Amino acid sequence: MTEPWPSILEALPTATCVARVTGEFVALSSAFARLVGRERDELLGSSYWDLSPDGDRQRELNALVSGGGRAYEKEFITASGARVAAVAVGGAVGDDELFITVHERVVAGTSTEAALRRHNELLLDLAKREEIDDGDLDTALRVLTEAATSGIGCDRASVWLYDEGRTLIRCVDLHEVSSASHAAGVELARADFPGYFDALAESRQIVADDAHRHPATREFSAPYLTPLGIGAMLDAPIRFHGRTVGVLCHEHVGPARAWTQDEQSLAASLADLVARAMEARDRRRAEDALERANLELEARVEQRTSELQAARDALWGEMQLARRIQTVLVPPRPLLPGFELAAFTRPAAEVGGDFYDVIEAGHLNWVVIGDVSGHGLPAGLVMMMCQTAIRAVLAANPHVSPAELLTATNRVLRHNVAALGEDRYVTISVLRFSPDGRITHAGMHTDILVHRADAHEVEVFPTDGVFLGLDDDIAPHLPQSDLSLRRDDVMLLFTDGISEARARNGAMLDVTAIADSLRQSADHGARAVVVGLQQMLNDVEVHDDVTAVAVRCVA
Amino acid sequence: MTARRLGELALETTDGDAEVVVRWLGRSVARDADVVIARHLDEIIGGAGARAVVFDFTSLEYMNSSTLVPIAKHVRRAHTEARRLVVRFRADVSWQATPFRMLTKIARGEHVVFEPVPGAPV
Numbered sequence: 001m002t003e004p005w006p007s008i009l010e011a012l013p014t015a016t017c018v019a020r021v022t023g024e025f026v027a028l029s030s031a032f033a034r035l036v037g038r039e040r041d042e043l044l045g046s047s048y049w050d051l052s053p054d055g056d057r058q059r060e061l062n063a064l065v066s067g068g069g070r071a072y073e074k075e076f077i078t079a080s081g082a083r084v085a086a087v088a089v090g091g092a093v094g095d096d097e098l099f100i101t102v103h104e105r106v107v108a109g110t111s112t113e114a115a116l117r118r119h120n121e122l123l124l125d126l127a128k129r130e131e132i133d134d135g136d137l138d139t140a141l142r143v144l145t146e147a148a149t150s151g152i153g154c155d156r157a158s159v160w161l162y163d164e165g166r167t168l169i170r171c172v173d174l175h176e177v178s179s180a181s182h183a184a185g186v187e188l189a190r191a192d193f194p195g196y197f198d199a200l201a202e203s204r205q206i207v208a209d210d211a212h213r214h215p216a217t218r219e220f221s222a223p224y225l226t227p228l229g230i231g232a233m234l235d236a237p238i239r240f241h242g243r244t245v246g247v248l249c250h251e252h253v254g255p256a257r258a259w260t261q262d263e264q265s266l267a268a269s270l271a272d273l274v275a276r277a278m279e280a281r282d283r284r285r286a287e288d289a290l291e292r293a294n295l296e297l298e299a300r301v302e303q304r305t306s307e308l309q310a311a312r313d314a315l316w317g318e319m320q321l322a323r324r325i326q327t328v329l330v331p332p333r334p335l336l337p338g339f340e341l342a343a344f345t346r347p348a349a350e351v352g353g354d355f356y357d358v359i360e361a362g363h364l365n366w367v368v369i370g371d372v373s374g375h376g377l378p379a380g381l382v383m384m385m386c387q388t389a390i391r392a393v394l395a396a397n398p399h400v401s402p403a404e405l406l407t408a409t410n411r412v413l414r415h416n417v418a419a420l421g422e423d424r425y426v427t428i429s430v431l432r433f434s435p436d437g438r439i440t441h442a443g444m445h446t447d448i449l450v451h452r453a454d455a456h457e458v459e460v461f462p463t464d465g466v467f468l469g470l471d472d473d474i475a476p477h478l479p480q481s482d483l484s485l486r487r488d489d490v491m492l493l494f495t496d497g498i499s500e501a502r503a504r505n506g507a508m509l510d511v512t513a514i515a516d517s518l519r520q521s522a523d524h525g526a527r528a529v530v531v532g533l534q535q536m537l538n539d540v541e542v543h544d545d546v547t548a549v550a551v552r553c554v555a
Numbered sequence: 556m557t558a559r560r561l562g563e564l565a566l567e568t569t570d571g572d573a574e575v576v577v578r579w580l581g582r583s584v585a586r587d588a589d590v591v592i593a594r595h596l597d598e599i600i601g602g603a604g605a606r607a608v609v610f611d612f613t614s615l616e617y618m619n620s621s622t623l624v625p626i627a628k629h630v631r632r633a634h635t636e637a638r639r640l641v642v643r644f645r646a647d648v649s650w651q652a653t654p655f656r657m658l659t660k661i662a663r664g665e666h667v668v669f670e671p672v673p674g675a676p677v
Binding site: 371373 | 584586587589617619621623624627628631649653654657660661
């Protein structure tokens with residue numbers, strides 16, 4: 001069957017060919033070779049299907065085999081990559097050959113059903129491509145420029161974007177079919193091509209069938225179109241966030257070309273996809289920035305947490321030190337010969353300034369109760385200074401009077417507190433227990449309460465003097481007073497944390513309430529007095545350190 | 556008249572030609588009263604210029620021992636700087652009488668005057 005075809009077809013004036021089902025040309029007319037823009041001999045060594053767009057092959061094969069004799073639309077791919085639309089007719093010859101003749105070449109500038117279908121399939125395919133939406137703009141542009149050359153049927157497709165000042169456009173991807181390559185980086189300045197930039201500014205497609213003559217593209221003729229052999233341009237503006245940011249450029253290598261409406265529509269759709277890819281890039285950037293910000297925030301939070309932990313540890317160390325000072329100053333098992341003694345001290349949430357001490361010096365016994373103004377470590381330090389000074393003075397001179405003891409202690413405190421740069425005062429009572437039963441006291445502090453066992457009454461002994469730390473020399477202002485306890489009498493010393501505690505109705509306990517508590521518990525001993533006070537404090541709001549010392553005469 | 560609210564405490568200031576009267580009202584119970592109150596007293600006394608300043612505690616419901624720190628500081632400063640300061644307090648209330656009588660010992664003089672008011676209404 002093959003032998004007669006070459007001589008018959010060669011002479012035919014119509015564009016006709018015979019090819020095997022597999023595509024190999026058996027024979028063709030010169031008119032067919034001209035139609036597809038190739039040499040006849042070149043075609044004889046190639047495949048018919050290479051001249052058809054991928055999506056059209058099976059459809060055409062079906063039309064030829066099962067619908068023989070019926071005309072159908074198709075496209076041929078020319079040597080320059082351009083598409084030639086045509087109406088063909090043909091059928092199967094024998095078992096494995098196809099006879100095709102081009103009945104009519106479609107007039108340039110009009111669309112074919114096949115082209116429309118192919119463009120739709122292309123767009124559908126692109127819509128599914130992950131590269132368009134994953135935020136990698138370079139990859140997306142490569143996909144889109146390849147789709148543009150394939151879909152439009154041109155040799156070159158490129159994406160150009162404005163610079164910030166819109167004074168030039170820069171090629172960010174160019175796909176060239178003939179060299180199967182991608183390139184980028186070329187810049188075109190507005191100053192060199194004002195007509196083209198003005199046309200772009202109008203945000204309409206530039207449809208230059210003859211690029212050398214079109215008003216928008218003729219500026220490119222000598223420097224660009226001629227060297228590259230470009231005859232037609234189809235440029236679709238890329239609109240992004242409401243403004244034109246660039247152009248998708250299709251360049252036909254060869255003579256002038258009439259762009260079909262469908263090709264123009266496809267170009268616009270592809271330009272929209274470029275914008276979609278840019279949107280994805282921005283979204284990706286925003287996500288990356290957010291992720292970086294989150295990581296930075298996490299790092300900062302971690303660092304800040306670490307700093308806070310360090311600060312907390314340091315503060316905790318300070319608080320621990322201050323609490324230790326307070327603990328160290330509390331006598332562990334205070335003994336007062338001839339007396340039963342019970343005491344308690346309870347710091348507030350923060351370290352306060354309460355303290356008490358029981359000291360034996362030179363056969364004399366002393367009880368000290370005091371309160372440093374303020375709280376925290378400075379108050380704790382002043383408290384320690386005060387206790388140290390008192391013990392040092394008593395060690396040096398056990399027979400010193402209470403007033404002399406406070407005067408000497410004040411001198412040390414004034415010097416050291418001033419050195420600390422602090423304003424601290426100490427309210428304090430020092431009581432010296434003499435062997436004859438006399439108790440001599442000095443210092444300005446809360447009242448001293450004494451429960452008289454025989455009368456079952458509480459006697460109030462106001463204190464007098466001045467605070468320590470208030471003046472350099474307080475000796476003139478430190479009177480001494482005496483009191484004495486008889487058997488079973490109970491003396492109660494306390495700090496203002498107790499008298500300033502508030503009942504639920506907001507009223508402070510004051511001395512009367514403390515005296516009532518003393519009266520109720522004194523018959524049961526010093527321990528009972530302290531326990532009674534603690535129970536009373538359980539029912540009120542305590543905002544300060546509280547300290548109490550109860551002394552019961554048992555001799 | 557201006558009033559400064561510091562928690563449960565209020566400092567009510569009345570400016571006169573010859574003196575600035577600071578009435579202490581409510582309750583002064585902050586543990587860090589020295590810090591809270593000191594700045595306001597500095598401003599009031601600084602604004603008084605050469606006029607006498609009167610600290611009137613007769614309507615105060617209560618003050619804790621920490622409150623005495625800034626008061627004592629200003630009493631001593633007035634004494635040292637020879638500025639006229641009048642401290643008006645209730646002689647019949649122990650939490651006022653006791654500390655202010657103590658301050659009397661260290662600062663009474665020509666410029667600092669203590670005025671115990673017996674039985675003033677609270």
